Amino acid sequence: MSETRKIAVMVNGKRREATVPVRVTLADFLRHELRLTGTHLGCEHGVCGACTILLDGQSARSCLMLAVQADGCEVTTVEGLASDPKTLHPLQQAFHDHHGLQCGFCTPGILMTLIELLRDNPNPTEDDIRVGISGNLCRCTGYQNIVVAALDAAKRLRTAGSA
């Protein structure tokens, strides 16, 4: 018999309560219980970075956490980036404009990683970005357009911030 626990997590600004088996990972909780399937699962052992989310504002691999560990925490997923369903976040828009994605499987994880990076370092160098996304694997783009999009997004966010 699987042990369960009641948890309450703020997900993208909304309080979500659920009773979950203790062995369920945060990634599976987000995808299966909350139906937030924007968070992708590639390797499920902490190598590919596709499942990256923000936990209390810090990037983390949701396949390497249990849902019970997020009890009382704030979680932000890719669904929480855009302010409304019709507008893309400036970072998402930059990815769209620069072909920063092809199949799109790694994109949610890369976006969440970059959200934290650009928040902590609004004026990154190309090198900062390459090191920053070194924990996210992309098998399509060769990373070039991801880096271009990230640099452009940094510029857009700086301009938006100073406007």
Next chain:
Amino acid sequence: MKPPLFSYHDPRTTADVVALLGRLENAKLLAGGQSLMPMLNMRYVLPDHLIDLNRVDALRYIRGTDGAIEMGAMTAQRDIEFSDVVRKRRPLMHEAIAQVGHRQTRNRGTLGGSLCHLDPAAELVAVAAALDAKVSIAGKNGARTIDFAAFPIAYMTPALEPDELLTGVTFPCWRPGHGFAFVEFSRRHGDFAIVSAAALIEEDPDGNLTRASLTLGGMGPAPVRAHGVERALIGDKPEEKHLREICESLRALEAVDDIHAPASYRRQLATVLSRRALLKAHERVAVTRPS
């Protein structure tokens, strides 16, 4: 790729952890989860009980004392990376931590988790050996402190009894202005090193070496202190040609053969990376030496 069934415990104090360890059979401690969670997902480990340390707040601290820096076992690698006291007084650790995994893993991964997992090529394990760290352990028979040198007892096996946990680590200080360098060779940024070299040196005002520490990670089941090289360096000026000769002796070290590299390649890396680390450490002493 899902964790097996287990009972979950999230105690709030070290005493509660010790009590649980004493009571539960086949229990496993969960720190940052950056190694244990993959092992659970792949079912390499099948614990009946998982004891999560993340809510034991008393295990997460960085304190600078007179002659040392003390850190709690649950101090996040992120906290070490952004700590002013570590950057100023433990520059070797500051340099090494940036090479531990990635931002996403350092946000969750902990000092104690890394030291207890004891991957032979882990950066923090090499740093603990290089700095002659002391580890504090709690168990049902009370607390004890041992040298980090005695902590690894076999491949990925720390000197902990089944009912004990690592609570903190003390890193003794080197003189302000000492030279330091952590260099490693890995195929990609953030990977475990194939071989790493950590060097610390102190020099007198004439540039003669008065104290040295050289540690190699990734060679065998635990980091190796190159005591022979350390002794041979004392009293000399660390010039490149001289370092090259002394580091040649490292070819005699034992090294593992595995899928990542043959033993001979590791020995070659040990000699080259040691020379580079010592040279870089020496250059940094020169920068900070009063003129």
